[in-house]
Amino acid sequence: MGLVGESGSGKSTILKTIAGMVPAQSGNIILNQTEPLDTMVEKRPAAYLRQVQIIFQNPDDSLNPRHTVAQILAQPLRLYYGLSGTALRDRSIAILEQVRLGEHYLERLPSQLSGGEKQRVAIARAFAADPEIILCDEVTSALDVSVQAAVLDLLDVLKRQDGTTYIFVSHDLAVVKAISDRVAVLYQGRICEIGPVAAVYSAPFHPYTDALLGAVLEPDPDVAPRLTADDAVELSPPKTGCPFQRRCPRKLGSICKTDIPTAQEIAPGHIIHCHIPQVDL
Numbered sequence: 001m002g003l004v005g006e007s008g009s010g011k012s013t014i015l016k017t018i019a020g021m022v023p024a025q026s027g028n029i030i031l032n033q034t035e036p037l038d039t040m041v042e043k044r045p046a047a048y049l050r051q052v053q054i055i056f057q058n059p060d061d062s063l064n065p066r067h068t069v070a071q072i073l074a075q076p077l078r079l080y081y082g083l084s085g086t087a088l089r090d091r092s093i094a095i096l097e098q099v100r101l102g103e104h105y106l107e108r109l110p111s112q113l114s115g116g117e118k119q120r121v122a123i124a125r126a127f128a129a130d131p132e133i134i135l136c137d138e139v140t141s142a143l144d145v146s147v148q149a150a151v152l153d154l155l156d157v158l159k160r161q162d163g164t165t166y167i168f169v170s171h172d173l174a175v176v177k178a179i180s181d182r183v184a185v186l187y188q189g190r191i192c193e194i195g196p197v198a199a200v201y202s203a204p205f206h207p208y209t210d211a212l213l214g215a216v217l218e219p220d221p222d223v224a225p226r227l228t229a230d231d232a233v234e235l236s237p238p239k240t241g242c243p244f245q246r247r248c249p250r251k252l253g254s255i256c257k258t259d260i261p262t263a264q265e266i267a268p269g270h271i272i273h274c275h276i277p278q279v280d281l
């Protein structure tokens, strides 16, 4: 599941809320149809900690510089599976091989790794817990383009091998398109459009999705952008009505100012939140 939207749309906040790092202002987080989880991670069941892992943009911020790769991988393997000794070492090597790093990386410190290798170790640590969901927060943004492609390819392979779900945040719409099956478009913390990535990218229905994708994918440099930097982030969202009302090129009228749009299903699994009747879109 990809999450896209401009800066300030709430992409990373949603990930941090799911991870229990930021309290939710409203709503519930439900995993596997169970009871809603407490908003703060300390109060969640121990099983949840294993099931949901997070990978950050900059591995330097999440890898302890004093710990070797072996020590970094040992944390989840000891905590969740009680491994030690030969079993711990064998499992660590197997996970390193999954992320295309070898046994000889075990004794290295993060300072002895390249940026791409560090992110592979961060991915390996997340997969060591054998989670159901991995929250990916701009995980390729700090990498060179060629390394980005390799890390995306690795994530794609691991997803298919393990059946893990990613909730993938990136400001790079092409990266989200490459890795996602479904995508949600956010504006001011609300979902405007959600659906299969191919459908949303090829024929966006919501006016904001259309403007966001058009702003990035417009091939002619002489054509004026549909969203400009000047109006990129509204610091104070409207208190009532549609969050996109001030910038919407297709605003209907007073209903857009007064009523929050309800969901309209365009096709199975493809939903928009907009007052424009579906037949007119």
Ligand code: SF4
Residues within 6 Å of the ligand: 206, 207, 208, 242, 243, 244, 245, 246, 248, 249, 250, 251, 252, 253, 256, 261, 273, 274, 275, 276
């Ligand atoms: S609800 Fe109104 S303002 Fe919001 S996107 Fe639709 S037409 Fe535009």
